[in-house]
Amino acid sequence: GYGFARSAFGPWGGFLTGTAILIEYAIAPAAIAVFIGAYCQSLFGIGGWMIYLAFYIVFIAIHIFGVGEALKLMFIITAVAAIALGVFLVAMVPHFSVANLLDIPVTEAAGASSFLPFGYVGVWTAIPYAIWFFLAVEGVPLAAEETKNPKRDLPRGLIGAMLVLLSFALLILVIGPGGAGANALLTSGNPLVEALAKAYGGSTWMGSFVNLVGLAGLIASFFSIIYAYSRQIFALSRAGYLPRKLSETNKSKAPVLALVIPGIIGFGLSLTGQGDLLILVAVFGATISYVLMMAAHITLRIRRPKMDRPYRTPGGIFTSGVALVLACIAVVAGFLVDPRVVIGAAIIYGVLIAYFAFYSRHHLVAGTPEEEFAAIQKAEEALH
Template sequence: MDPTSTGGIEYEKVDKDYFENRQLKRGAAGWLLLVGLGVAYVVSGDYAGWNFGLKQGGWGGLFIASILMATMYTCMCFALAELATIAPTAGGGYGFARRAFGPWGGFLCGIAILIEYAIAPAAIAVFIGAYCQSLFGIDGWMVYLGFYVVFLGIHIYGAGEALRLIFAITALAVIALIAFIVSMIPYFSVDRLFDIAPTDAVGASAFLPHGYIGIWAAIPYGIWFFLAIEGVPLAAEETKDPKRDLPRGLIGGMMVLLMSCALILVFGPGGAGSAALQDSGNPLVAALESPNVFNGPTFVSRFVNFVGLAGLIASFFSIIYGYSRLVFAMSRAGYLPRVLSLTNKRQTPYVALIVPGIIGFLLSLSGQGDLLILVAVFGATVSYVMMMASHIALRIREPNLPRPYRTPGGLVTSGIALVLACVAVVAGFLVDPRVVIGAAVVYAIFIAYFAFYSRHHLVAAAPGEEAPAVL
């Protein structure tokens, strides 16, 4: 290899076989599959995880936090839709930040997304265990391992097959959400939203039982309603027409998620009571079987429980897809060990699927789904800051850059998302600072790896890279 140094970054030439062994399957997804992928990334957030925000902020705190995060994600999706048409590579946010801030920016953003996407399946695996316990009386490491093995295997088999299966599972999960909402409507009572007793915190009331600080503490769980929708651009290299399909997939998926968030947040606690759901691992089933609703198992609760498992699987399955494409892109460019970007005969990045999967499985053994959410949210919010800063920087530095899709509102839209993302970064410290500090330490270790090793071994001519002296 012939290394060339530029600005403290060193690039190496590779032979033609390098990229031939690192190819994804083109044309595997159209815009409708991308909408399904966007919803699939997130739909598990409707089935479990959001309700822990009731414990942190009460219904009012979670309600306000969810409105703020819905605003952030909506603005962010509009900005990402523009960025995705500028740099449509499998790296998603890593590619956007790389274009705006160079290799250091790309690495910092990419690793933050990797923390989010590697940890989120571990949290979802814990919730899958809770649903399996309710349905079949089994939980624990065997459940987690079984789901990891089966769905990693499907992904390794082929991208097109995986995306179509994700779409089918997601459609079923959405049907179950509709069944849940329709079943809860007759039992709705405003009083049940506010049945958590107020504390002595500043600003505490029936609406905000944990005071004003509860709003901030509930933000990570408001994020859980939307976490990972930003992963749609990770499918760029397997999309038929990325400049048209990626904006449609992002915005279409976000519209579905906004509706599901609003309905679940109102009719779940409004039927069963906020206090009854604040600690539940499967809150939709707990709501249906609560004394205020059906007071025990029914056909509807078992249907939602069974198909709710499908909803969790949809997110588990799709986020595995997302992290594998991110790891593939960063490894192919040399930011991560290059072996991680190898693809098989069916053009799937099998090493990038397996290695983070093993790490996620080991973390799921903690059984602490609520704390794993905090780690995932830390990575996510750091990446949001980087991506929105990338949108602003590219608008200012390269105003004439071809943009097949332009963000409505321009810098104002991405600026709103940036401010809210900065607020969200800090929110996790209010819930459990030790967990967030631990995530920050892991982030720092990755940064050290880049500073001392991989920035000296980046790959010239990798998609999204710029090494003029080599090229």
Template sequence: MAVLVVSAAAVLLLAPGAQGAQALSESDNPLVSVLEAGLGAGWLSTTVNYIGLLGLIASFFSIIYAYSRQTFALSRAGYLPRVLSRTNGRKAPTLALVIPAALGFVLAAFGNGDILINLAVFGATLSYVLMMVAHQVLRARNPELPRPYRTPGGRITTGIALLLALAAVVATFLVDVVAALCALVALALLMAWFGFYSRHHLVAAAPDEEFAALAKAEEELE
């Protein structure tokens, strides 16, 4: 964690200081651009560029695993169409792997890269807001709930993180209104799907729903 914090702070402060924020805003590879501006195009900038590329390629595997399992779990519980939770002979969720990948390929091939990145940033920052709100609500309603992990600083930390996440959400509208509005429309459509259809067809035997039912039963007993 300390390495990540120091590295992120160094890039945030030193990169604009070396080349200027305006120049970096137009660069597709800011870190390499700064190295080339300060030291010239040489072995160091090339090495950093290839290391970043290898890291990006390595992350693809975790992304593929994560989106397929998430799609599979949501489909199995009834939040998404059931066909997405079908598995092959080796119990791999084939459609949950292929359909999101095909959608991502089409968007990457024919879509605007900047808009796609801003869409992802909007979704990420919104998820941060929801996580911070969930933590605050959980601590307020169930303060005695056993917690194997305690957030350093407690509700103060998540309160600060919530304010920063809200600022980041607002910033996405300032950077690209079209991307933010597209993300809002997609979110509204998914919420409508849940409100009008999927919540009436949830699978009670799905693990997530079983856990929720057990938690509700325990609360009623108390």
């Protein structure tokens, strides 16, 4: 993402996009750790900081000692988690009722009704949590350097992932509350299990299965986003946007500091236990990066229409234009939910921008893929 924006807007565009993505990836595991704690509490009666710490230590250690085989294992776990979602949906369908979707008490908000209990603004404030369904799927291209045929495989992987997520998101969002009641799941930390318990009047083997495999799915997400943030920091550091120390690797070619430092920060944030607020911070970073990447796409299409494009976006500028508008709406939505949290994230973003303005933009590294691409671009413009 940052290399894409670097091509369109130069080093400033690259840095603003890269650090926005970094905020997203560094904070998302903290939110997931909170949810893992809720699932472990439900399954084993143990949750809280001990679970958060154990997961951070174990999975950062796996990344430090070699991530290749673990990625294959995570793929299998993700596939099993998808089966569990299928079991959940089949189990909830017999209990589905449209009335259950509309059982949240109507508030005093403008435009409030049984269909929109929190009014028009409620739709807007739900957007950050809707984005959470899809958060970090755009991290697929971070595997470009470890993919045999990125021109073919990355579009397939990314589009396939989005279609699977879209299908599950729609089905879970409708069938789950439709079977158990939307109000019953309003503040749930493990809504799939609680939905089954509500629908079937207590604990069942399905509930235990979905709980266990749901936990496995969260672990797979936790694992893969740790991978994503380490590779994002590695790329930014290698190019000189962040301190060079962060891109130093061990014998297994793992960037140790890029794994450990965000892990310590994430663990500290997970101690708040506020998974919903951590989602807001992660989504703030994500939506800022979406705005910048959509703008980069439009800019490159206009300024460099003949640039080699192994993959062309269907609909071109119209598609990215619509996405740009939606991303801007999503940025504002976070402020409506809890402005203090999003302002805090914006301050962190501002500190990173100041670091780039006063130091790192004067120390960018020549010879990295992004800088080489920029040099080629400059040479081509000079020829024209």
